[in-house]
Amino acid sequence: MKSAFTIKPELAHKIVTDIKTVSGADANVIDQRGIIIASYDPNRVGTIHEGGKRIMDGEVDEIAITPEMAATMKGTRPGYNGVIKLNGQRIAVIGIAGDPQIVKPLQKMAEIAVKEEIQREIETEQERQIVRDMENQIIDIAERMKVLSLNGSIQAAKLGDKGRSFKIVVAEMRKLAEQINEIITQIDRHRTQTRQSCL
DSSP states (O other), rough: OOOOOOOOHHHHHHHHHHHHOOOOOOOOETTSSBBEESSSSGGGTTTOHOOOOOOOHTTEEEEEOHHHHHSSTOOOOOOEEEEEEEEEEEEEEEEESSHHHHHHHHHHHHHHHHHHHHHHHHHHHHHHHHHHHHHHHHHHHHHHHHHHHHHHHHHHHHHGGGGHHHHHHHHHHHHHHHHHHHHHHHHHHHHHHHHHHHH
């Protein structure tokens, strides 16, 4: 079964680069459609990998491609390709070029590292979503405080001198609502700057 989670091209490129840096081996990351989304050979990106497609279609979990097989399978080269599953769902394939017997252990180690990386990414995104939800709730509270303070100002004006103390409370509510909005704006500004500095 394919997963709703998909590997972003940035993460796929990082996987390929890390494998090359650590082992010197050439690698591909293949998505749920059987398309190479990151590769040691940029010309292969965007092409169909028949072995990866068979894996993602659920025909097999792994495939060792010999030179003879590579000659007959679309978009493949000799190497070892294995599925990455998360919670029982197929999310991608990592393929490593070379003699399948030699590169299979390397592919298995890469698979474990990638699963951990993806799990971290999922958890980070969940945390971001929680923070966004909390921000939206705070913004909603600030907006309701503004409406209450406006209604309070109208009532205080109707009461004249008797509404003077009520007017002070209403003014403080308005100030608090403005402070909350300013804090949320600063958080958004900081988040944007942090994101840009990471690019």
